[in-house]
Amino acid sequence: xxxxxxxxxxxxxxxxxxxxxxxxxxxxxxxxxxxxxxxxxxxxxxxxxxxxxxxxxxxxxxxxxxxxxxxxxxxxxxxxxxxxxxxxxxxxxxxxxxxxxxxxxxxxxxxxxxxxxxxxxxxxxxxxxxxxxxxxxxxxxxxxxxxxxxx
Numbered sequence: 001x002x003x004x005x006x007x008x009x010x011x012x013x014x015x016x017x018x019x020x021x022x023x024x025x026x027x028x029x030x031x032x033x034x035x036x037x038x039x040x041x042x043x044x045x046x047x048x049x050x051x052x053x054x055x056x057x058x059x060x061x062x063x064x065x066x067x068x069x070x071x072x073x074x075x076x077x078x079x080x081x082x083x084x085x086x087x088x089x090x091x092x093x094x095x096x097x098x099x100x101x102x103x104x105x106x107x108x109x110x111x112x113x114x115x116x117x118x119x120x121x122x123x124x125x126x127x128x129x130x131x132x133x134x135x136x137x138x139x140x141x142x143x144x145x146x147x148x149x150x151x
Contacts, residue, residue: 002112005129007122010106014099015091016119019110023090032086036094036119037077038101043124045094045102047110047117053081094119 006019018026026032026049035053039046048056060078063070080101084092094104107122120128135141 001114002117003114004112005125006110006112008108008110010094010099010104010108011091014094014096015087016094016108016110018086018090018092020090022112023086026086034084034086034092035081036084036092036098037081038098039118040073040076042118042128043102043121044111045098045104045119046113047092047119048115050083052115 002022002025008016008019010016023032026034030049030051033050035048035050037046037048057078060070060074063073065071080098082095082098084094086092102119103121103124104119105121109120109122109125111118111120111125
């Protein structure tokens with residue numbers, strides 16, 4: 001499971017160094033093979049170990065292809081998906097088109113999301129994190145099924 005937020009940098013070539021605490025896990029789980037794609041809702045990128053992405057592709061494949069919502073999701077997620085691989089130094093390349101889409105600059109944050117990572121522009125992540133914490137505190141900020149969750 002991937003958890004936590006890690007401040008990382010995009011180098012001049014658009015590469016990100018995967019934090020060392022995840023490298024062994026990714027080596028075992030997917031031989032360092034990742035899929036990077038846009039997020040359908042948030043202004044960030046999603047980074048999946050290849051086996052996790054293949055589960056998503058299988059679910060998308062089973063959706064009714066004549067529905068406009070399905071085609072829209074296919075175009076967005078699959079059309080933007082790029083295969084990347086960790087190099088010998090634990091870095092992976094974020095393709096230029098995806099860097100532009102997520103408005104990524106030099107300072108970025110890699111956020112563990114259990115089965116995947118999200119890659120955010122640092123300023124955008126900081127703002128979203130504050131907004132999320134404030135929204136959770138508001139009355140009705142959590143759905144009913146989460147109110148009984150023991151943390």
